[in-house]
Amino acid sequence: MKELSLNILxxxxxxxxxxxxxxxxxxxxxxxxxxxTIKDDGCGMSEETVKSVTDPFYTTRTTRKVGLGLPFLKLxxxxxxxGIEITSVVAKDENSPHGTCVTATFxxxxxxxxxxxxxxxxxxxxxxxxxxTDFLFIHRKNGGExxxxxxxxxxxxxxxxxxxYDVIKWIEEYLREQYSQIN
Amino acid sequence: xxxxxIAEKAELKILSMPDPEREVIGAYMGDLLSWVMxxxxxxxxxxxxxxxxxxxxVASLADVSCVILSEGVELEEDVLxxxxxxxxxxxxxxxxxxxxxxxxSGMV
Numbered sequence: 275m276k277e278l279s280l281n282i283l284x285x286x287x288x289x290x291x292x293x294x295x296x297x298x299x300x301x302x303x304x305x306x307x308x309x310x311t312i313k314d315d316g317c318g319m320s321e322e323t324v325k326s327v328t329d330p331f332y333t334t335r336t337t338r339k340v341g342l343g344l345p346f347l348k349l350x351x352x353x354x355x356x357g358i359e360i361t362s363v364v365a366k367d368e369n370s371p372h373g374t375c376v377t378a379t380f381x382x383x384x385x386x387x388x389x390x391x392x393x394x395x396x397x398x399x400x401x402x403x404x405x406x407t408d409f410l411f412i413h414r415k416n417g418g419e420x421x422x423x424x425x426x427x428x429x430x431x432x433x434x435x436x437x438x439y440d441v442i443k444w445i446e447e448y449l450r451e452q453y454s455q456i457n
Numbered sequence: 458x459x460x461x462x463i464a465e466k467a468e469l470k471i472l473s474m475p476d477p478e479r480e481v482i483g484a485y486m487g488d489l490l491s492w493v494m495x496x497x498x499x500x501x502x503x504x505x506x507x508x509x510x511x512x513x514x515v516a517s518l519a520d521v522s523c524v525i526l527s528e529g530v531e532l533e534e535d536v537l538x539x540x541x542x543x544x545x546x547x548x549x550x551x552x553x554x555x556x557x558x559x560x561x562s563g564m565v
Contacts, residue, residue: 275489275491275492276489276491276492280491329510330510330511330513330514331514331539331543342490342491342494342511342514342515342518345510345511345514346490346491346511349490349509349511
């Protein structure tokens with residue numbers, strides 16, 4: 275993909291499909307590196323499944339036999355000299371902690387580093403597409419950060435759905451405003 | 458023209474050819490896999506310098522007739538095995554991508 279933000283969109287969709295109530299997307303950016311973490315509290319995967327998810331011929335999709343979300347993220351990270359790590363805990367019962375965490379490390383100075391792209395659009399698209407699940411987005415960069423926590427929004431908005439046009443517009447401007455401070 | 462005939466006429470090295478009689482229609486050239494995935498046409502020849510396992514997956518999804526690795530790019534054994542198993546034809550040449558396309562001109 276020409277932008278990492280599209281990879282992020284793709285991977286986060288997996289979390290939502292895994293039944294996550296909260297998905298945390300964190301970007302830790304320094305001059306040299308970008309570390310992406312996508313952590314969810316979804317149903318989790320077995321050890322065996324974790325090993326096979328970066329194989330493009332493994333997929334949870336039933337419509338076709340190839341899944342390229344994680345294989346593409348792995349490729350994007352590895353072609354900069356970085357890599358990905360996946361840990362997961364399967365849900366045994368409702369009370370025990372469970373979920374999946376994907377961490378991808380990129381060397382920003384490598385020529386094959388894929389630019390992050392329009393992450394604000396990605397985050398707004400996620401909220402709009404899944405207004406009933408929560409997202410915590412944090413991008414740390416240049417000593418500052420841009421954040422969005424839909425749980426806080428939900429408290430303030432009470433019964434107003436998050437995919438309401440005005441809410442989505444507000445989220446977009448809220449993120450863009452924060453980025454204008456740290457970029 | 459069939460993949461087998463193209464391999465012969467353009468003097469391409471055969472790495473994996475489970476489906477030699479596959480008919481070739483047109484060609485596509487590109488190395489950004491996600492981009493190729495949505496753009497390479499069915500039965501195209503796909504010219505690329507990429508050689509990881511995802512190439513086999515994209516070739517399968519896009520339903521290209523064969524992959525041609527240019528610039529003398531080689532395949533790891535596990536990728537080669539996946540190609541054979543998934544029925545993906547893979548050929549190679551020492552020519553750069555542009556010259557490979559020229560060599561195929563008139564055939565596809």
